[in-house]
Amino acid sequence: MWMFFYDKSILRCHETKSCKYLYNKRVMDKEGNEVENIFRLSDDWGGLTEHGTIVPFGVGRIGRRVIPSLMKEFDIPFLIDNGGNAKEVYGLDVLDLKQAAACLREKHLKVVVTTVFYSYEKIKQDMEALGFIENKDFCIFERFAEEWNLRWRNKCVLSKVDTVITSRCTLKCKNCNMFISHIPAPHDIDINRLKTNFDLFFDCVDYVYEYTLLGGEPFIHKDIAGIISYLGRRYGDKIGRINLISNGTVIPNDEVFDLLKKYDVTVHVSDYTCSIDYKRNLEKLQERLVSEGIGHYVIPNNTWKDVIYPREGYKAENPKRHMLLCGHSTHSVADGKLYWCDPAFAAECFMGFESKEDDFLDLEANKRNYSKYEATLNIIKYLLGDVNERGYMSICERCAGVGSDNDLTVPAGEQMERKG
Numbered sequence: 001m002w003m004f005f006y007d008k009s010i011l012r013c014h015e016t017k018s019c020k021y022l023y024n025k026r027v028m029d030k031e032g033n034e035v036e037n038i039f040r041l042s043d044d045w046g047g048l049t050e051h052g053t054i055v056p057f058g059v060g061r062i063g064r065r066v067i068p069s070l071m072k073e074f075d076i077p078f079l080i081d082n083g084g085n086a087k088e089v090y091g092l093d094v095l096d097l098k099q100a101a102a103c104l105r106e107k108h109l110k111v112v113v114t115t116v117f118y119s120y121e122k123i124k125q126d127m128e129a130l131g132f133i134e135n136k137d138f139c140i141f142e143r144f145a146e147e148w149n150l151r152w153r154n155k156c157v158l159s160k161v162d163t164v165i166t167s168r169c170t171l172k173c174k175n176c177n178m179f180i181s182h183i184p185a186p187h188d189i190d191i192n193r194l195k196t197n198f199d200l201f202f203d204c205v206d207y208v209y210e211y212t213l214l215g216g217e218p219f220i221h222k223d224i225a226g227i228i229s230y231l232g233r234r235y236g237d238k239i240g241r242i243n244l245i246s247n248g249t250v251i252p253n254d255e256v257f258d259l260l261k262k263y264d265v266t267v268h269v270s271d272y273t274c275s276i277d278y279k280r281n282l283e284k285l286q287e288r289l290v291s292e293g294i295g296h297y298v299i300p301n302n303t304w305k306d307v308i309y310p311r312e313g314y315k316a317e318n319p320k321r322h323m324l325l326c327g328h329s330t331h332s333v334a335d336g337k338l339y340w341c342d343p344a345f346a347a348e349c350f351m352g353f354e355s356k357e358d359d360f361l362d363l364e365a366n367k368r369n370y371s372k373y374e375a376t377l378n379i380i381k382y383l384l385g386d387v388n389e390r391g392y393m394s395i396c397e398r399c400a401g402v403g404s405d406n407d408l409t410v411p412a413g414e415q416m417e418r419k420g
């Protein structure tokens with residue numbers, strides 16, 4: 001794992017008021033050479049520390065999940081969205097970019113774009129066409145959460161991580177990008193192993209806006225109640241929102257419903273009824289979520305990108321560019337190791353893909369070997385896409401990904417033949 005250091009003389013300077021953020025200008029490697037600075041936000045973002053004003057852009061699923069947490073920390077005068085459907089969200093007016101532009105300019109408001117990477121690219125073009133400058137006037141939410149909190153609050157804050165709790169599933173999707181249908185011996189991850197993973201993660205991370213549990217099908221984990229309860233009870237105050245992704249085939253028991261409610265878990269139900277006939281079950285689950293008052297989304301999945309792996313047949317020509325174009329909007333944490341995307345975790349842990357040591361970040365070693373500040377820099381650098389010296393994970397050479405350089409699609413949820 002490629003790590004880098006701050007210059008200690010510069011850190012001392014940071015502690016004096018006169019040149020508070022000077023250390024942001026230079027980042028040093030182990031040999032004392034200056035390396036590329038991962039920080040991009042202009043210094044005036046520092047003015048937001050005292051309950052400053054920001055404007056979230058995007059009221060889709062990510063926006064709706066993180067805006068309530070942002071409202072606790074910042075003044076939010078209005079929201080922006082170009083979809084045109086919502087006029088008001090969380091009691092705030094939703095404007096389109098053209099309506100908002102004059103006010104943003106006049107009041108020098110900072111915009112935080114609450115979308116995934118591939119939607120961000122289009123918004124970035126629209127903002128730049130109106131004269132706004134990236135990282136000065138606006139930035140993507142992940143950079144805001146991670147860079148802003150480290151630079152101006154000295155905290156390790158992440159936007160979103162996922163943990164896979166089981167490789168067992170009720171479906172056998174041919175093109176699952178967690179490769180579940182190809183796993184020789186699907187199994188639940190032992191609850192004690194999961195608890196240790198949560199402990200290791202929160203030993204290094206002060207706050208995460210979203211923590212997502214997924215599988216396989218998480219509702220069939222035999223200790224699902226214990227897992228939700230441990231995460232919510234121990235770490236609920238360090239998590240903006242707990243999510244759980246289900247395929248909607250399973251109705252959990254009353255204890256699980258009580259815990260979903262108690263810890264305000266949002267259930268994301270992937271709807272594969274375009275390929276599989278289970279509409280009645282999915283509706284039953286939805287009815288129960290409604291009657292229990294549990295936040296949820298039902299997300300119709302009609303097509304997926306074909307990532308090709310674990311089949312042979314894909315070889316990235318420029319894996320670094322390919323990984324960044326893919327911009328897979330997930331980061332996995334398992335056994336105290338951080339993987340840039342969920343498929344990278346699944347390839348190594350379920351399919352036996354031989355990752356290189358610098359493909360992931362070992363949180364325990366990172367904590368042991370570096371100061372809190374250095375360790376946080378390493379985490380942020382990794383999550384913002386600078387994963388190692390090569391600039392990509394080795395699995396990206398064989399995985400076609402979900403970016404704009406992959407136009408292969410397959411029907412979502414198409415099933416493999418079941419034996420016996």
Ligand code: SF4
Nearest residue numbers: 326328341396399401
């Ligand atoms: S191409 Fe790389 S980053 Fe994208 S899904 Fe595949 S392994 Fe993950």
